[in-house]
Amino acid sequence: MKRNQWILGLFICIFSAFVFQSCSDDDDDAEEIATNATFANFESWTLIATETGPSDKLGAAHGGETTAVRKIYSKGDEARGNDGYPVGTVIVKHTDFADATDDVYHGMVKRGNDFDSSRGDWEYFILDASGAILSDADGALRGDSSFKACGGCHNSASGTDFIFTTN
Numbered sequence: 001m002k003r004n005q006w007i008l009g010l011f012i013c014i015f016s017a018f019v020f021q022s023c024s025d026d027d028d029d030a031e032e033i034a035t036n037a038t039f040a041n042f043e044s045w046t047l048i049a050t051e052t053g054p055s056d057k058l059g060a061a062h063g064g065e066t067t068a069v070r071k072i073y074s075k076g077d078e079a080r081g082n083d084g085y086p087v088g089t090v091i092v093k094h095t096d097f098a099d100a101t102d103d104v105y106h107g108m109v110k111r112g113n114d115f116d117s118s119r120g121d122w123e124y125f126i127l128d129a130s131g132a133i134l135s136d137a138d139g140a141l142r143g144d145s146s147f148k149a150c151g152g153c154h155n156s157a158s159g160t161d162f163i164f165t166t167n
């Protein structure tokens with residue numbers, strides 16, 4: 001009887017490993033929960049693109065249709081595979097206006113772990129010039145694709161894992 005229970009337990013564990021990936025501690029469980037340190041020194045990362053001028057995908061947002069220079073940095077310069085970017089991918093966009101006080105810093109982190117499973121599990125951030133996560137009265141400026149309508153545009157890049165600037 002005990003042996004049968006043990007076999008049943010093993011079976012349930014293997015079954016749930018398939019369903020929930022909970023019996024193994026492999027990369028599928030990986031989750032990247034960003035802190036301020038995640039974005040520190042982003043200007044020393046790989047500069048994957050420098051954009052200027054109008055973009056039909058950007059409209060007037062993010063410094064489009066202005067003289068702002070939009071610099072996109074990748075922390076690890078990860079490549080996009082068949083399953084998209086790996087968990088832990090960190091990308092920062094610095095929108096550099098003529099007047100530095102207008103500059104805007106946006107971040108995206110591949111958080112994983114079903115954080116936003118139909119939208120690539122990306123977390124979106126608004127940062128300060130040092131890469132620290134900004135906050136307002138409602139808390140830290142971070143969230144899934146519904147945060148500040150970030151997904152309103154980025155969802156249209158679903159074919160490239162929600163990232164426009166493909167390296």
Ligand code: HEC
Pocket residue numbers: 051055057058059061062070072091092093106107108124125126147148149150151152153154162163164165166
């Ligand atoms: C109006 C459309 C639009 C909205 C809204 C938008 N983005 Fe973007 N975003 C873009 C476009 C287009 C690019 C490509 C680079 C460029 O042309 O400036 C981009 C690039 C980025 C990048 C660099 C990676 C990439 O996809 O190329 C990050 C990081 C980013 N956006 C974060 C954010 C965050 C955070 C928000 C919400 C606070 C947001 N975006 C809202 C259109 C948008």
